[in-house]
Amino acid sequence: METTQKIFETMYVNDTSAKVIKKLALEGKMTRYNLRTIAWKIWLGVLPLPVNSVWTSKMNNERKRYHELVKKYENETYVVDPLLSGSSNNERDELKKKIKKDIDRLYNSIEFYCDNEIRTKISNALYIFAREHDDLGYQQGFHEIMGIFIRELVLDSELIQNNTIERGILHTVICLNEIEADTFILFEKLMTILGVFYEQKRIKDSSTTSLIHFKCEKLFQSIAKYDPKYFATLIRHNIVPAVFGLRWIRMLYAREFHIDDVVILWDAIFAFGHQLKLVDSLFIVMMLYVRNDIVERDDESYSLRRLMKYPPVEDIKLLIELAVALAEHRVSISGTSICMRVDQNSLLVDQPIDWLSKKKCSRDSDKIEESLLQKLGTIQRKLVLVDREEKINTQELLNIASDLSKIIDTMK
Template structure:
């Protein structure tokens, strides 16, 4: 890496720290579309590492935090139980290493990490915080059972298979060394978390973070070219600790945001997440819920699991910059709120294509949901604006998630903005659109007969609305068919 790149990193970091006086201030700038890639100060890895590693914009505090987290991974890769069985692969496998070469390489790596510089040798002197250690008392260490060697080699083959298919158009993944680093991180993480293990989808999430961190990585020169403050800044981007930092960030991104516990841990929690999504959809947009779930019987798990597990990366098109921008915003919010926010992000995406969804049959709907139609170009909204809008709308829904009335009304406002020409709707719980949801709760003077009459009226209103929707849907399908027949 040239000195020019190092100077750019230092300059952008100092400009960022000068502009934003606290981590909360920086996070707010990300949410407000102020600290984004088009900004001259923007460094994605600075954002992610300050959120998940240093937890501060104070440069003086960075080194201790970096030492703590890097020492964890340093210790893990020295553990004999974490040795990657490259030698168990087939001899013609790209990643195959004979036993002797694999052991010698491991020893060379340990020696280099222990003695590369005075600064690196201090790693062994820093006490690791239990909360940062995936094998600490607060983790699954008490239940930690090392996989048998056959399972280890099968784990390795599974990860390699996924990594070799990862982002085929990205030049970074034409590099065997880069791919091998990702394989190592995923292997070590899976061994540290045997209850979860390795799950398909991890490779895409880590792969995208890897690209971003690799782009910002620098080699710290053994010269007097830089002052002590510059060195402290560059240490955050030190390429020699790229894997250490990736391991920490990947672990915290997946665990702190509850992505693991909600979408990967087991089938029960995953199905609970899908049921939670269905309930939220029913409260925000009754028409989409009715058409997909009640009418077409299109079960959400047929398409929603990928949305959850890959954090919408497949749904936002082939340009990884779009996913990057959404994830930048996700890490700014309190971790436990991420699964609920993801629910509302998906709902907003559905509302964006509502006019198509409500006229599709089962197979058309499923195809649309599995190939979400997102395009940016001339005359279309830029992806920067699009991501900001869907995140803002989802955040608005999240802020009122515990109030059904406000959630319903917020959904109506988003619909009015995104589908101004769509004049058909179902009202919440079968009420007409102009009737207040508060009518569910009877007043003190309401008689049982009044409640009964209201229930009958509500049922009739609901039936009438559904009939109106079916008529509208049929008309739109005929129109769509006619248009397709008239195309040359």
């Protein structure tokens, strides 16, 4: 296996590296062997391009600042000041309790987060952030975002420790002894963009809250342009986008997918840049992704549940591909077309998109192909209901078998 030094040079030092790593991210193809936290530091503005000796001084300065903040707030905590009101001390104690409560239930099903040292590092970084950024303080969800950052930093550090021969810039950029500081640094940089969508103490009016609600509403309204029928259904079902949209946007979809898919999603979001613009496109694509499920059920309570508890996605790369295409205005999409694409991707694994037309249909059979895809999509959704052990009668199962038989006959 290549040493991480070689991987670092290939992925980050070469002249074409920036384009290569960005392309991988926007295709959802980055892995832990790509040292993703280096890319995150670049895309979030911690490190400048190209790679050079400035990286060493840049990282050292950022970490030095964090350690100075730690000393500042440690001294503030333990030095008794007769002029300091008791309420201020109580507020700091309450802040620590609030953070600890959230950390104690952070990703409990993942062994990594059960490590007390990791929990302490996250708690420390969250406390320092909240004290230094009093306008934001500590808010629900911060611990999850920071938790994802620290996990990826540790994975990269372990990879370097196990496989790197030479010492140099790489060992400075990724350092196991500076995990806590680097977690804080990444989180703080992200919050310079994402923080506007959280509540801010210094703003007395509702402008910040209105900003996130306005964003959710604007993205929700855009569904009407892509799929009027679907949008009408959502309106009829009294769907309020902020109910699920606040969590989607503020958490960068961290609660909607498995953590291994979340980091791939973040690769794309950070790589695309433009103030996290891909977050908007993902919002629209995710809404359209569940379109058929919601329209066919046509049930108000089910629609809200479907959006509040997002269904498992077989391949996160498909969502990324569609979101990037939408953000770059490369495609004209609709709810039906996305659902057809999703169904096709699920049923025809590892097959090209035009598999039906090239392998089984004549050149002038576009309408037949579209009809077949629609039938395949319907069958797929019915099978999903069976898999979820939801009610479906024997006659419907027979209809599924009959439809499959007809499609097979058509493609012969």
